[in-house]
Amino acid sequence: MNPSGDDQPGALPALLFQKLASGVPGVLFSYWLSADQRTHYYPYVSAQVQTLFGVEPDQLRHNADSMFEVIHPEDGTDIADSIRHSAETLQPWVYRARLRMRNGEYQWYEAHSVPERQPDGSTLWYGQFHNIHHYKELEQHLRESEAEFSFQAGFQKLVARLSGEFIQLGFGSIDDCIDELLRSIGFFFGVDRAYLYAFSDDHLSMTNTHEWCAPGVRSLIRGQQRVVIEGFQWWQQKIRLMHDQNQVVFIEDVDQLPLEARLEKEVLAEMGVSSMFCVPIWIRGHLMGFFGVDSLSKRRWRRDMADLLIIISGLLSGALERNRLEEDLLNQSIRDPLTGLHNRRYLMPRLEEILAVCNRHGDRFCLAMFDIDHFKRINDNRGHLVGDQVLIRFTELLLNHTRTTDVVARFGGEEFLVVFTEVTEADMEALVMRIMAAVRAEEFVADNDVFNITVSVGAMCVSEMTGAPATPEALIALADHRLYQAKDSGRDCLVDASGLSRL
Missing domain, CATH: 3.30.70.270 (Reverse transcriptase/Diguanylate cyclase domain)
Incomplete structure (x- = not known):
């Protein structure tokens, strides 16, 4: 038997067929699989297979393994099953995978072929695989755009809800609203901790006033009361940048902190923090403290993460400022202005x-x-x-x-x-x-x-x-x-x- 069919009456002359195949953008092939599915090869494969993937056509005519070796490991897990299913059902074989190009890069290809049972029980497929990388990139772009649109819509909805809660809060309920904000932000961004710290007037100590932790994450709030930070020179410099330039503090990798942040690195490592954001909170023009999120493992943050957290800190600043004003007004109404005692x-x-x-x-x-x-x-x-x-x-x-x-x-x-x-x-x-x-x-x-x-x-x-x-x-x-x-x-x-x- 000759699976290539070159000896059959009416077959195209080999030279003419090769010229026709060279004009096709993809790769034309015939693929043969033995009845016991232990042997396979390509009776015919167009020369583009070498131009595109660096695979010798003559080698494939004896064994198809080298063609399967250029398939991306993540895309080749179920290819054998799909070929076996096509052979058993004689349904067309359609498969998409990333193939390693001659320059080492991977690009998406799609294979289409029709099976034909041979007298000896083997199966022969006739078909081609062509480049669909542009379409996959477009598909990925659309998927990312859709995901980004969904994210932005979700974030706007979250901000609107939290804003409404802060607007409607009654006096004395500010703590509950802050706890809900930290919980919502923690879940939305998938962080391990979200928290609020307040500075002392001289910025030489700070206190963790509110904290949310993901399930299974250790709480730190009890040990973070009136923490003296005067000796943390690197952190003091960051506080000055918060104060002078309203700058967000971003630590992408605690392990990569500079030598002058040795003390800060030790403390953060003991807390299990891998990366973090700290965003300043302002009340009546004064740096009150900061709102922050932690990740206990290395992660890829969004490029606009700082901007998004600034929006959240703005909500917090506004709510805290309003609450401070309400406290002042309440104190004026229930306290004697001369002695400061309650009335x-x-x-x-x-x-x-x-x-x-x-x-x-x-x-x-x-x-x-x-x-x-x-x-x-x-x-x-x-x-x-x-x-x-x-x-x-x-x-x-x-x-x-x-x-x-x-x-x-x-x-x-x-x-x-x-x-x-x-x-x-x-x-x-x-x-x-x-x-x-x-x-x-x-x-x-x-x-x-x-x-x-x-x-x-x-x-x-x-x-x-x-x-x-x-x-x-x-x-x-x-x-x-x-x-x-x-x-x-x-x-x-x-x-x-x-x-x-x-x-």
Whole structure:
């Protein structure tokens, strides 16, 4: 048998066929596979196979292996199965693969051939394979364009959603919104960590305020509180660039950090960081800190990654600035501008909360109303500026002798109210007496004249409220009544449930 068919009647003369084949852009071939599928060769293959791939046609006429060796390893995994299927079904064989060109580069080719069963059970295919590299490049470009369009649309949708959440956030919910932003950005970009750091005013320490970690990634936030960075000279230089030029810090590979960043490299390596972005966050024209993302393994970042993260940092900056403004406005409404203490507007709902906790858990607390004795006389005789200084200094004494868990408020004029939490009646009396002693010992100076002041106090404990409902108004009314009893008793004394007490 001669699979090439050259001896059959009506066959084209070999020279004419070769000339026709040379005019075809691709490679014409006939491919033969034995019945047991162990032997294969090309009875005919046009000369372009050598021009294009550097494979000798004469070699292929004895063994087809060298043609299969130019197929890209990733594209040749199932070629044997596809040939076997075509041989068994006698369906046309169509296959696409990258072939190694004579210059070593790979280009896409597509093979089309029709099988024909031979009398001995072997199979002979007639066909050609032609270059489709341009179409594959176009296909890849379209696929990348589609993917990029999808990415950009997804990013815009994400930014719109986060912007809406920040616009609608209520006071006190900023932390939840930041956590959601970090989570969303972390998942969208496929990073391992996303976080927010705040600098100290002198930029010599920083604190991790918010953090998101991908599943299985170690959290770092607990160990990143008030971290002293004064000795990290390379990082300090980057902070200056953030401050002076609003520059994004990009570390593509921690292992490639310069020698002067030795300390920074050690810290980042201990954290497991391979690469990272840090984008400055601004509030009212001041560098507040930075928003960042980490990758724990080497990765290829988008070229516009810094620009995209700047958009996110802009969202964060705007939300934080708005929240800071709302905090300032709230503080102005619930704080006394002279002393900085909370006022009645804050005190009443706070007392409601304390009472609610007391009712649920039985927590004890006491309330004391302080009044500066003869304060009107100070204003009239020494002037309101001196009176203001007395109020400010008395506030300092109160804060020095109370705990952070206690509530200290200016109730009005020269009256101050302190809620002592988790104390008994005996504890409260000792605390009040200590404050009274500190006030009596304090010396005030006005126009080279030294003078002292005293205070009168009315106090009560929530445990006394057994008959009437315990409300903020009822508590304050009882403390106020006892305050007036103290003033009627000659001032500079305390009146509580046990009666009148003096130093």
